[in-house]
Amino acid sequence: MTPPTRAEALALDSADPLGPFVERFVADDPNLCYLDGNSLGRLPVATVARLRQVVEHEWGKGLAGSWPEWIEWPVAVGDRLGASLLGAAPGQTLVADSVTVNLYKLAGAALAAARAADPARRVVVVVADEFPTDRYVLEGLAGGTGGALRTVAADAVAGVDPAAVTAALGPDTALVVLSHVAYRSGALVDMAGVTDAAHRAGALALWDLSHSAGAVPVGLDVAGADLAVGCTYKYLNAGPGAPAFLYVAARHQRRLRSPIQGWFAQRDQFAMGTAFVPVDGVERFAAGTPPVLGLAAVDEGVALLAEAGIDRVRAKAMALTDLLVGLADEWLAPLGFALASPREPSRRGAHITLRHDEAWPVTAALVTAGVVGDFRAPEHLRLGPAPLSTRYVEVWDAADRLRRLVAEGRHRAAVPPAGRVT
Amino acid sequence: MTPPTRAEALALDSADPLGPFVERFVADDPNLCYLDGNSLGRLPVATVARLRQVVEHEWGKGLAGSWPEWIEWPVAVGDRLGASLLGAAPGQTLVADSVTVNLYKLAGAALAAARAADPARRVVVVVADEFPTDRYVLEGLAGGTGGALRTVAADAVAGVDPAAVTAALGPDTALVVLSHVAYRSGALVDMAGVTDAAHRAGALALWDLSHSAGAVPVGLDVAGADLAVGCTYKYLNAGPGAPAFLYVAARHQRRLRSPIQGWFAQRDQFAMGTAFVPVDGVERFAAGTPPVLGLAAVDEGVALLAEAGIDRVRAKAMALTDLLVGLADEWLAPLGFALASPREPSRRGAHITLRHDEAWPVTAALVTAGVVGDFRAPEHLRLGPAPLSTRYVEVWDAADRLRRLVAEGRHRAAVPPAGRVT
Numbered sequence: 001m002t003p004p005t006r007a008e009a010l011a012l013d014s015a016d017p018l019g020p021f022v023e024r025f026v027a028d029d030p031n032l033c034y035l036d037g038n039s040l041g042r043l044p045v046a047t048v049a050r051l052r053q054v055v056e057h058e059w060g061k062g063l064a065g066s067w068p069e070w071i072e073w074p075v076a077v078g079d080r081l082g083a084s085l086l087g088a089a090p091g092q093t094l095v096a097d098s099v100t101v102n103l104y105k106l107a108g109a110a111l112a113a114a115r116a117a118d119p120a121r122r123v124v125v126v127v128a129d130e131f132p133t134d135r136y137v138l139e140g141l142a143g144g145t146g147g148a149l150r151t152v153a154a155d156a157v158a159g160v161d162p163a164a165v166t167a168a169l170g171p172d173t174a175l176v177v178l179s180h181v182a183y184r185s186g187a188l189v190d191m192a193g194v195t196d197a198a199h200r201a202g203a204l205a206l207w208d209l210s211h212s213a214g215a216v217p218v219g220l221d222v223a224g225a226d227l228a229v230g231c232t233y234k235y236l237n238a239g240p241g242a243p244a245f246l247y248v249a250a251r252h253q254r255r256l257r258s259p260i261q262g263w264f265a266q267r268d269q270f271a272m273g274t275a276f277v278p279v280d281g282v283e284r285f286a287a288g289t290p291p292v293l294g295l296a297a298v299d300e301g302v303a304l305l306a307e308a309g310i311d312r313v314r315a316k317a318m319a320l321t322d323l324l325v326g327l328a329d330e331w332l333a334p335l336g337f338a339l340a341s342p343r344e345p346s347r348r349g350a351h352i353t354l355r356h357d358e359a360w361p362v363t364a365a366l367v368t369a370g371v372v373g374d375f376r377a378p379e380h381l382r383l384g385p386a387p388l389s390t391r392y393v394e395v396w397d398a399a400d401r402l403r404r405l406v407a408e409g410r411h412r413a414a415v416p417p418a419g420r421v422t
Numbered sequence: 423m424t425p426p427t428r429a430e431a432l433a434l435d436s437a438d439p440l441g442p443f444v445e446r447f448v449a450d451d452p453n454l455c456y457l458d459g460n461s462l463g464r465l466p467v468a469t470v471a472r473l474r475q476v477v478e479h480e481w482g483k484g485l486a487g488s489w490p491e492w493i494e495w496p497v498a499v500g501d502r503l504g505a506s507l508l509g510a511a512p513g514q515t516l517v518a519d520s521v522t523v524n525l526y527k528l529a530g531a532a533l534a535a536a537r538a539a540d541p542a543r544r545v546v547v548v549v550a551d552e553f554p555t556d557r558y559v560l561e562g563l564a565g566g567t568g569g570a571l572r573t574v575a576a577d578a579v580a581g582v583d584p585a586a587v588t589a590a591l592g593p594d595t596a597l598v599v600l601s602h603v604a605y606r607s608g609a610l611v612d613m614a615g616v617t618d619a620a621h622r623a624g625a626l627a628l629w630d631l632s633h634s635a636g637a638v639p640v641g642l643d644v645a646g647a648d649l650a651v652g653c654t655y656k657y658l659n660a661g662p663g664a665p666a667f668l669y670v671a672a673r674h675q676r677r678l679r680s681p682i683q684g685w686f687a688q689r690d691q692f693a694m695g696t697a698f699v700p701v702d703g704v705e706r707f708a709a710g711t712p713p714v715l716g717l718a719a720v721d722e723g724v725a726l727l728a729e730a731g732i733d734r735v736r737a738k739a740m741a742l743t744d745l746l747v748g749l750a751d752e753w754l755a756p757l758g759f760a761l762a763s764p765r766e767p768s769r770r771g772a773h774i775t776l777r778h779d780e781a782w783p784v785t786a787a788l789v790t791a792g793v794v795g796d797f798r799a800p801e802h803l804r805l806g807p808a809p810l811s812t813r814y815v816e817v818w819d820a821a822d823r824l825r826r827l828v829a830e831g832r833h834r835a836a837v838p839p840a841g842r843v844t
Contacts, residue, residue: 026482036486043482051477051715059661060448060465064458064794070662098710100684101523112566128696133685133710136698140683144534233711239481240492240714261562262522263555271799274550276558288520288555289655292662293473293715372486377693 003330004323009396012323018316018388021308025237025389033371033398037386038211038351041237047300054296073295074264074286077302081236081245084306086209086228087219088247094282095232095245095298096290099210100133101260102229102246105285107175108141108259110204110227114174115145121174121202122147125165127154131183134208138177147174157340158347159187162194169201176203180218181211181349184376186321186341188216188348192223199224204252210234213245214301215317215350215387217310220247227252232294235350235386237301242294248282262287308388316387317350320395324352324383327399335406340380351384358411362402365411369401425752426745431818434745440738440810443730447659447811455793455820459808460633460773463659469722476718495717496686496708499724503658503667506728508631508650509641510669516704517654517667517720518712521632522555523682524651524668527707529597530563530681532626532649536596537567543596543624544569547587549576553605556630560599569596579762580769581609584616591623598625602640603633603771606798608743608763610638610770614645621646626674632656635667636723637739637772637809639732642669649674654716657772657808659723664716670704684709730810738809739772742817746774746805749821757828762802773806780833784824787833791823 004012013019025042027034034042058066077095082088096102107124114121124138128151135149142149152168154160159182169176176198181188191207198205204226212218214235220228228247232238248256257278263269264286267277278284305313322345328337332354341352356362356379363375373383385395405411426434435441447464449456456464480488499517504510518524529546536543546560550573557571564571574590576582581604591598598620603610613629620627626648634640636657642650650669654660670678683698685691686708700706727735744767750759754776763774778784778801785797795805807817827833 026478028483034485040481040486040489042485043477048478048482051473055465055473055661056448056470059462060470061450063456063464064462064796065789066662067462097519097523098684100686100710101519101682104682104709131685132688132691132694135696136683136685136688139698140681144681231711239477240488241711241716242713244710259562259566260523260526261558262520263553263558264522266554266558269554272554274554274557276561287526288522288666289653289663291664291713291716293719294663294713297715367487374486 003327006393006396009393012392018308018312021388022391024304031370033394035383035385035398036372036374037389038234038384039374040240041234041386042389044237044300044304047297050296050300051293054293070292074290075283077295077299078245081302084302085214085218085310086247087221089221092250092282093245093247094285095243095295096286097244099229099231099244100137102244103134103137105258105260106206106227106229106246107138107177109256110175111141111145111147113256120172123150123172123174125150125152125168125173125176127152127160127178129154129184131179131208134177157185158342159185160189162190165194166197169197169203173201173203175206177206179208179211181216183211184380185353186348186351191225195224211349214305217314225249232298232301236298238294238297242297243291246285248285253282254280258285260287264288313387318345320385320387320390321345321352323392324395324399328354331399331403335403350387351382354381355379356381361411362406365405366402369405371398371401425749428815428818431815434814440730440734443810444813446726453792455816457805457807457820458794458796459811460656460806461796462662463656463808464811466659466722466726469719472718472722473715476715492714496712497705499717499721500667503724506724507636507640507732508669509643511643514672514704515667515669516707517665517717518708519666521651521653521666522559524666525556525559527680527682528628528649528651528668529560529599531678532597533563533567533569535678542594545572545594545596547572547574547590547595547598549574549582549600551576551606553601556599579607580764581607582611584612587616588619591619591625595623595625597628599628601630601633603638605633606802607775608770608773613647617646633771636727639736647671654720654723658720660716660719664719665713668707670707675704676702680707682709686710726810735809740767742807742809742812743767743774745814746817746821750776753821753825757825772809773804776803777801778803783833784828787827788824791827793820793823
């Protein structure tokens, strides 16, 4: 096909119903093509004011007197997130801790409950290419309890085959842990199908929504999902290291207990009783004092996405990545790039990945050309045009600069040492 | 004794070498007596600018390109905290997660290591009146591993007797967990003595520094402490829910492993290897992505205390609480208040507690008189004049307003329902 011209990309922006949302983010460098929203989302303009309000007024002036309001936020912000983006009825979503810690709490709770019901149920099924922290946490949990991981191979591009997950399930399986959108390829998994297979095997399904929350509609309740965790500093635009979220389906809450028994999970917390008696609701998966600044930022990010509507966000995500895939086919394939994401937009999330032998020097050199993507070892360039904050022309310019840079061999000129891009 | 006059309190402020530091905090209400710095410390003026810098420039403009700097902060800020306030050489202090999660990680690591060396070492010794989240976490950890808690009684005022701790230790003891300064009474424990007793019994000592960091010099290395955790939103002025810290003595780092195996503890993290191989240093006790805004606020709070010098802070803490105790003896004892903190300043931290039959209505009514303290069930009013941000006259005014309020019976006029004051 003939790729669109730059004028055509600009026309897509003019016609974009979400176009005005781009202005709702801080963006002082008009030359920058920021295709790394899947790593760290842009700063919403409203968040600047909200954080000043929280810091300078609520903390600075209200001091400890602000706690009666702040203390409600983990559940209140969780409910708003659940309702607008996760398909979760109230009382099931909590904003707290990091993805790592939340995964530990929920997987630990699920493994303990499974073992208590049937000592033979000790296996966690996980995809071989699952995001590292998920694998590390599960390896530690399984090892600490005499359990085991069972690894399912997945295609590096197409992602995991639900049939392979089903084949890995058995009467020994306690839990399946899976990313809804794969962090590397962007492949989208059929949540309802895999959850159903887990249930038929007597196991629970825990979903990592880090790369899907705010990018893809997530119907946790409808899919019958049991547990979920996810990140807020990517598509939810809550800032570096902002608190993560967790979801526990209401039907499981009373029988699951977090291995980390913290005082924010305690019934009648400020009576400060001697024995731990967790509350009934999703707050029983809280641990320590909630990170108030981060919660405010999550709230603002969620509000922005809720205003845009996740279905429109999804439509734009597909259109942006489609544009990128089309340009990559036309311009980049001849330069040694191969699409390492599903070609069908409905099978992927909001980012795509390109494989290239020199992916690291290309990623590094791109920054000097005003294009930010990110590198994933050993040879992947990941490009995430966050739908709410990215223009079509930004994607066009990024692809154009990328082809020129590689065609001219500029990525070979000054190669920095392989480094960290979170 | 005759209590000082208000003019004498003002004279103490004029002569106070730390007096100018009061101006380094946001304080827009000159009428407010904020004696709750032991719950939520005041906002440093410098933190306002620093957070704007981090949010609006580093995140808003630098975007993911700021990660190479941010990623160093958990250890860098930890080292500055360790050096200036904790008596900890570099490479042993990490800013991360909450006190609850850090306690879980360190106590879990210590229990697992003790069990591996000797399956009979499973007991955690803890004080009966220890801060709730500590007890809950330890109860959960001990229960999950077939261990047990052994509780040591402590005097509600004088705190725990080191001899009672020593008597509770035995060949079955893996770990002693103790607050350096008791959250209720403010009683200060002899860290070196208890640590030594733990070591002689073959156990490790884990210190909760939440009420001592930034208020009392803490000599972790000199005391031979093994492990520690602590809070930053009290005397370190890092804001509501700011990340906590942890300390692991260098000699223990290689043999201890956090039960929560997160990717920020992984060697060569961004290679994203399959198996978890923790780094050698204190970062092996990290878990998820560091909370950047909170880290910046911790850094500012630590810098302010470092500039003041912890010895001068300690001297002022003793003088402020001494003033308060003197006024309480003279004015408040006749109204039914009893000191529930050690009378000897060297035996307590930077807050004092008064017992009173109507402590809850008194605490609540005090707020309407412009005095913020906090209530601890069932009948304690806790007053924490944070040394760096509190004037002597503020303590004088608070005691004066408290005696008038109770003498006039105003606390009985409008009693709100017993509520949460964190």
